[in-house]
Amino acid sequence: MNRINSYEELQKINQENSEKLKMRTPSHEEELAVENKRCQRIITVCGGTGCQSSDSTKIMDCLKQEIEKEGLSDEVTVSITGCFGFCEKGPIVKINPDNTFYVHVTPADAREIVTEHLLNGRAVRRLLYEEPAVKQAVRRQDEMCFYKKQNRIALRNCGFINPEDITEFIGAKGYLALGKVLTTMSPDDVIKVITDSGLRGRGGGGYPTGKKWYFAKIKEADQKYIICNADEGDPGAFMDRSILEGDPNSVLEAMAIAGYSIGASKGYIYIRAEYPLAVNRIMIALNQARELGLLGNNILGTDFHFDVELKYGAGAFVCGEETALIHSIEGKRGEPTNKPPFPAESGLWEKPTCVNNVETLANVPAIILNGADWYSSIGTAGSKGTKVFALAGKINNVGLVEVPMGTTLREIIYDIGGGIKNGRKFKAVQTGGPSGGCIPAENLDLPIDYESLTAIGSMMGSGGMIVMDEDNCMVDIAKFYLEFTVEESCGKCTPCRIGNKRLLEILTRITNGNGTEDDLKTLKELGQIIKDTSLCGLGQTAPNPVLSTMKYFWNEYVAHVKEHRCPAGVCKTLVQFEITDKCIGCTKCAKNCPVSCISGDVKKKHLIHQDRCIKCGACYSSCPVNAIIKV
Amino acid sequence: MSFHLQREQQFKELEDFIDSVPEKTSSLITVLHKAQEIFGYLPEDVQKFVAVKLDQPIAEVNGVVTFYSYFTETPTGKHIINVCMGTACFVKGSAEILDEFERKLNIKVGETTPDGKYTLQVLRCVGACGLAPVVTVDDRVYGHFTKQMVGKTLEEYN
Numbered sequence: 001m002n003r004i005n006s007y008e009e010l011q012k013i014n015q016e017n018s019e020k021l022k023m024r025t026p027s028h029e030e031e032l033a034v035e036n037k038r039c040q041r042i043i044t045v046c047g048g049t050g051c052q053s054s055d056s057t058k059i060m061d062c063l064k065q066e067i068e069k070e071g072l073s074d075e076v077t078v079s080i081t082g083c084f085g086f087c088e089k090g091p092i093v094k095i096n097p098d099n100t101f102y103v104h105v106t107p108a109d110a111r112e113i114v115t116e117h118l119l120n121g122r123a124v125r126r127l128l129y130e131e132p133a134v135k136q137a138v139r140r141q142d143e144m145c146f147y148k149k150q151n152r153i154a155l156r157n158c159g160f161i162n163p164e165d166i167t168e169f170i171g172a173k174g175y176l177a178l179g180k181v182l183t184t185m186s187p188d189d190v191i192k193v194i195t196d197s198g199l200r201g202r203g204g205g206g207y208p209t210g211k212k213w214y215f216a217k218i219k220e221a222d223q224k225y226i227i228c229n230a231d232e233g234d235p236g237a238f239m240d241r242s243i244l245e246g247d248p249n250s251v252l253e254a255m256a257i258a259g260y261s262i263g264a265s266k267g268y269i270y271i272r273a274e275y276p277l278a279v280n281r282i283m284i285a286l287n288q289a290r291e292l293g294l295l296g297n298n299i300l301g302t303d304f305h306f307d308v309e310l311k312y313g314a315g316a317f318v319c320g321e322e323t324a325l326i327h328s329i330e331g332k333r334g335e336p337t338n339k340p341p342f343p344a345e346s347g348l349w350e351k352p353t354c355v356n357n358v359e360t361l362a363n364v365p366a367i368i369l370n371g372a373d374w375y376s377s378i379g380t381a382g383s384k385g386t387k388v389f390a391l392a393g394k395i396n397n398v399g400l401v402e403v404p405m406g407t408t409l410r411e412i413i414y415d416i417g418g419g420i421k422n423g424r425k426f427k428a429v430q431t432g433g434p435s436g437g438c439i440p441a442e443n444l445d446l447p448i449d450y451e452s453l454t455a456i457g458s459m460m461g462s463g464g465m466i467v468m469d470e471d472n473c474m475v476d477i478a479k480f481y482l483e484f485t486v487e488e489s490c491g492k493c494t495p496c497r498i499g500n501k502r503l504l505e506i507l508t509r510i511t512n513g514n515g516t517e518d519d520l521k522t523l524k525e526l527g528q529i530i531k532d533t534s535l536c537g538l539g540q541t542a543p544n545p546v547l548s549t550m551k552y553f554w555n556e557y558v559a560h561v562k563e564h565r566c567p568a569g570v571c572k573t574l575v576q577f578e579i580t581d582k583c584i585g586c587t588k589c590a591k592n593c594p595v596s597c598i599s600g601d602v603k604k605k606h607l608i609h610q611d612r613c614i615k616c617g618a619c620y621s622s623c624p625v626n627a628i629i630k631v
Numbered sequence: 632m633s634f635h636l637q638r639e640q641q642f643k644e645l646e647d648f649i650d651s652v653p654e655k656t657s658s659l660i661t662v663l664h665k666a667q668e669i670f671g672y673l674p675e676d677v678q679k680f681v682a683v684k685l686d687q688p689i690a691e692v693n694g695v696v697t698f699y700s701y702f703t704e705t706p707t708g709k710h711i712i713n714v715c716m717g718t719a720c721f722v723k724g725s726a727e728i729l730d731e732f733e734r735k736l737n738i739k740v741g742e743t744t745p746d747g748k749y750t751l752q753v754l755r756c757v758g759a760c761g762l763a764p765v766v767t768v769d770d771r772v773y774g775h776f777t778k779q780m781v782g783k784t785l786e787e788y789n
Contacts, residue, residue, distance in 0.1 A: 048760045053772035087761020235717030238758035273664065273701055274757055276770075314660055314699030317755070331659035332691075333698040392719035399761055428699035430718065466718045480721055484755070490698070594734060616730065621778070 001167070003293040005301040006177035008435025009566030010170065024160060026097035026205040026412050031140075034098050036121040041076045043113075044094045048083030048245050049238075049277050051091040055107055059091055062110035066117070076118055082246015084159035085400035086146055090131060094141070094159070101141045102127040125538045127555065132396070144417055151378065151387050152402045154202075154239075154362040158246030163281050166288035169249040175294050177365035178253050181260055182302045187217060187232040190261040194364065198374035198384030203229055203320070203357030204435065204461045205537070206383070206450040209364075212354055215344035216262040224264035226255050227348065229325060230271040230278070233317040234433030235484070236465035239388040239400055240358035244271070246276035247362065248285035252295065252308055254361035257368065259306040262354055267308040273315065282310060312618040317434070317488035321536050322347075322355040324490070335492045336536035349519060357462070359388055379405035393430075394421045406447040409439065413467060424469040428552070432461030434481045434488075435541030437548025438474060439514050459541065473570035474553040475560055479507040481545035485538065496539030499530040503546060510557065511571040513564040520557055524550060569630035572615045579619075582627035589628065590618035640670050642680060659685060659695055664703055672703045708743040708750035710788045715765040715771070717756030724778075725764040729753065731781045742770045 002308045004010050023042050034041075045051075045060045056202045063078050080631040089103035095112070100123050104114070109127060116124050126593030128137040129144055137142050152158075158316050161168040169175070181190055195210025228251055232240040244251065255267040271279060286308060289295040297305045311329045319334040326348050328334035347353025363385060367375045376384045378530035383405040390413060392398050396418030403412060408431060413419070420426050426437040431448075439446075446452055450460050468477065483506040484612060491497045506523055509515045534540045550557055559565045579589070585603040590596070600606030608619065620628045648665045648697055652658045666677050673696050682689040696702045714720075714729045728774065729740060736744055743750040759765050762774025768788060773780070 049757070049772070050759045050774075053762065053774055087759075090761060232758065235721075235754070235756035236719040236760055237761055238756070274754065312660065312664055313701075314664065315701035316699050328660065329657065331657040331661075331695070333694055335698075390760060392763060393722045398719075398763070433718070464718070466722060469724055472722055477722075480718070548707040617727065618778075629648060 001288075001292055003291070003454045004201045005293065007183045007300055010179045010300060013167065013168050014173060014176060017167050018173075021161070021168065021169075021315065024096045026099055030097050031099050033426055034121060038075065038119060038121065039097075040097050041118060043076060043078045043098070043100070044081040044159070044162075045078065046082070046084050046090060046092040047080040047163070048085040048090075048242060049275075050083070052277065054091050056091040058107045059093065059105055059110060062107045063093075063113065066110050066114040070114055070117055070119065070292075072114070078091075079162045080164065081161065082158035082163045083242040083400065084141075085155065085242070085402075086144075086397065087400070088396070088398040092159075093127075098123075099140045100289070101129060101139065101144070103129045110286045110482055125625060144169055145418070146397050146399070146401070149407070149411060150402050151386050151404050153366050153375075154243060154359050154388055154402065155246070155402050156243055156366065157250060161247070163246050164284050166249055166285065166292065166294075169247070173369060174249050174365070175253050178256050178260075178294070179300055179367035181257050181368060182300055182304055187261045187263065188258060190368070191217060193368060193372045194261075197367045197375040198372075198379070199360065199367060199375065199384065200450065202359035202363075202387065202462070204234075204459070205430070206460060209356065209360055212344060212356070213258060213261050215342065216264075216352045216354040217299055219345050221352050223266070223349075223351045224262055225348045225353040226262070226264045226267040227322075227325065227329070227353060228255055228256045228267065228269040228323065229320065229355050229357045229359055229582060230269050230275075230322045231313045231325060232272060232275075232358070232462065233488075234435075234464045236392050236430075236466050237390045237433060237462045239390055239463055241275050241278050242400055243358050243362050244275070245281050248278075248282045249289065250363050250365055251358055252282075252289055254356075254364035255308060256295065256299065256304075256306045257364055258354060258361070260304055263351070264354070265305045265307070266349070267306065268311050268329055269308060270311045270313060270319070270329055273312045274393045279310065279312075286310075292494055316490070317484075318490045318536070318538050321538060325355065326353065326537070333490070335490045359463075372610075380447065380449045382451050387448075387460070387463055389463045389465045391417050391465050391467070394424065394469040394472070395419070395467040396421055407448050408445050410444040411536065412448075412465070413444070417467070420467065421467050424471065426467070427470050427472060428468045428474065428549075430458075430466040430468065430477070430545070431464065432459035432541075432544070433464045434484050435459060435537065435544055436461045436464075437511035437544045438468070438477065438552060439548075440552040442552075457544065457551055459544070471568055471570070473511075473566050474549040474556050475507065475511055475566075476568075476570045477545045478549045479504065479511055482507055482542070485542040489538065489542075493533075493535035493539060495530045495533040496535065496542060499526055499534075500539070501543050502526060503530070503543060507546070510560045511566070512573045513560065513571075515561040517561060520561060522552070575615060575630045576610060577608055577613065577617070577620055577628055578614065578631055579608055580627050580629055581605065582625055584625055586624060588622045588624060591619045592622040594618060640769045644669055645677070645680065646676065646684065649681070653687055659687065659692065660699070663692075663696060667702060674704065674706075698757070706743070706747075708747050710748060710769055711750045711752060713752045713754045713767045714740075715752040715755070715757055715763070717760065719756070719760035719762075720764040723763045725776075727774055727778055728764055728766065731778045733783055735785060749788070 093102040093105045199209045200206045324334040324336040344355040388402045583605040590598040597609040682692040766773045766776045
């Protein structure tokens with residue numbers, strides 16, 4: 001493709017390509033018009049990490065083969081797209097203009113999709129999503145409960161365009177915001193729009209983005225830097241990965257806009273080495289953008305220069321903290337340093353640096369194009385716009401959801417998430433990753449934003465939401481997070497390095513049944529001290545999972561300490577497996593026992609010899625009649 | 632190919648890579664990524680080589696190698712098994728899966744089987760939480776993993 005030399009040329013390319021994308025947003029009439037007919041169609045197949053590991057690439061190949069076999073190649077296009085967010089139901093295939101959303105597709109389904117849908121124009125009913133509440137198949141994406149309450153701004157192009165084709169991105173208004181900024185706005189104008197929009201950092205802290213840009217702008221220097229923080233380390237959060245895989249250009253565009261605003265000509269994306277697909281997609285986007293002159297020198301014929309380089313993380317959670325991240329880009333150990341000086345004054349190689357998270361950046365082009373008022377009309381008083389949450393754990397609809405700030409947990413977990421798996425009872429939802437806390441059922445109706453989550457002892461964090469049911473032990477969960485922070489603590493400051501280790505020792509004691517009431521007191525005191533005295537965000541928030549579970553699930557701690565009992569039956573040393581009279585003597589448990597500690601004759605009740613039992617639970621899960629219980 | 636010759640070629644490949652890096656001062660982590668890709672791990676002589684080539688104290692190189700969990704100083708097996716211990720996988724029972732791998736392979740997490748076939752590791756979230764619990768073997772991702780799948784999966788790579 002040729003270099004684009006002006007904003008006008010870009011607008012022309014946008015118009016040409018937006019025509020091509022029209023088929024993907026059909027009107028109701030257009031949808032009806034193609035029923036039972038053969039016509040021009042576009043099939044988009046999810047190419048995110050989740051769907052790809054369930055064979056979505058093979059599905060694409062099979063569809064293409066079948067289409068060729070039936071001679072439909074001129075009529076039907078098959079294209080890859082980014083994550084639809086409904087990962088639970090993947091792999092997902094969407095057909096337009098009839099707006100049909102297929103779930104759990106396998107390569108073997110390609111034949112039927114081609115013969116039934118493409119040749120006869122009829123949807124393959126067995127591949128449609130069935131709404132559990134009404135037990136009815138739903139054909140259209142926007143009619144599913146999972147999507148109804150969503151407002152996709154950061155995820156606007158995920159599941160819509162081909163992330164490996166920059167012309168589709170331009171067709172979806174891509175780089176128009178950059179063009180508008182470069183030709184009609186001053187850096188101060190841009191910063192004002194972002195400030196007025198109320199956009200705040202989506203990586204955890206929630207610092208106002210406009211302010212961050214402003215401080216980096218007013219600092220004078222010969223060189224400044226924009227860094228995109230793609231070191232998505234919170235276990236259970238995967239929105240940044242999805243955006244980079246599904247819409248890498250929007251992040252590049254936003255970085256260029258940020259660069260123009262603060263006066264930087266160089267940007268870095270710091271990305272986890274564990275995200276090979278995202279890395280690949282960014283590389284493709286980078287090359288295409290450079291080829292079109294949307295990155296590099298004299299962008300769109302202006303005198304603005306900006307280019308982006310990738311830097312890989314190497315598996316250190318603390319590198320999500322901005323000062324640590326900067327040191328890691330410099331090739332050093334990723335240890336944080338005291339702020340001030342803030343990176344806006346002295347960051348990468350001691351130059352003014354602005355570090356923004358992936359999701360934050362993905363919002364920027366939309367705000368520039370639609371205006372600050374549009375964005376700030378969504379959300380709550382203190383938190384504007386939308387937030388992407390990664391729903392995971394014991395929930396029916398695992399996936400990525402983007403909702404306006406102020407949506408309640410109940411709406412997210414029950415209306416969108418479809419409630420708890422296997423009809424179990426909701427116990428808690430953990431937000432904010434290892435820095436956040438557990439929220440109990442009594443707070444389900446809380447409208448969530450930055451402030452409300454902090455007020456109840458958790459935090460927004462990057463938006464991971466792990467749902468737990470009655471089978472999860474909250475002391476064990478607190479211990480799990482502490483194990484994580486102890487392992488990831490960089491060791492620079494004492495409260496975090498030693499304090500958290502002590503917390504973990506106490507929690508281990510408690511889950512082993514050796515905890516005392518004094519231990520509970522120490523946990524609280526020490527937790528508070530670590531929060532107050534640690535150097536960086538990692539240490540300052542590390543005790544949150546402990547303190548919040550102690551606050552809301554105090555009874556479970558007491559049960560472990562006073563009664564030496566784990567109410568959820570998770571903590572191994574406190575649990576005993578016993579065989580009840582329901583036993584039919586099938587011998588399955590005895591066969592599965594790895595230490596042969598179960599005895600009994602065929603068709604007679606079996607017995608577990610507790611002295612040799614290692615409490616692995618193999619018998620418990622192998623019993624066909626649920627005769628084995630945890631006591 | 633003799634071991635010695637292969638080693639020489641590996642060092643040559645690394646040297647060519649380092650020479651091609653435009654900016655030496657900040658490239659240590661990038662170089663270590665490449666070195667680990669070539670050698671499979673980062674033994675002392677490789678670290679020394681990198682230190683000399685980048686004109687940095689060996690202590691600093693080693694400081695970086697030991698800081699980041701992605702870098703390893705011990706050789707790994709032919710196949711690397713990673714059990715995801717991210718929160719989403721953990722609440723769906725990945726700890727039990729790890730136990731089962733440890734038992735079947737008779738090694739602890741972080742170790743390699745004596746025949747050099749498998750290395751067992753844990754990782755923190757591959758971002759495929761929709762498939763939890765997740766196990767990866769080399770580059771392949773296995774979703775909705777169960778304890779019962781451990782044996783079969785190992786056979787696939789036997």
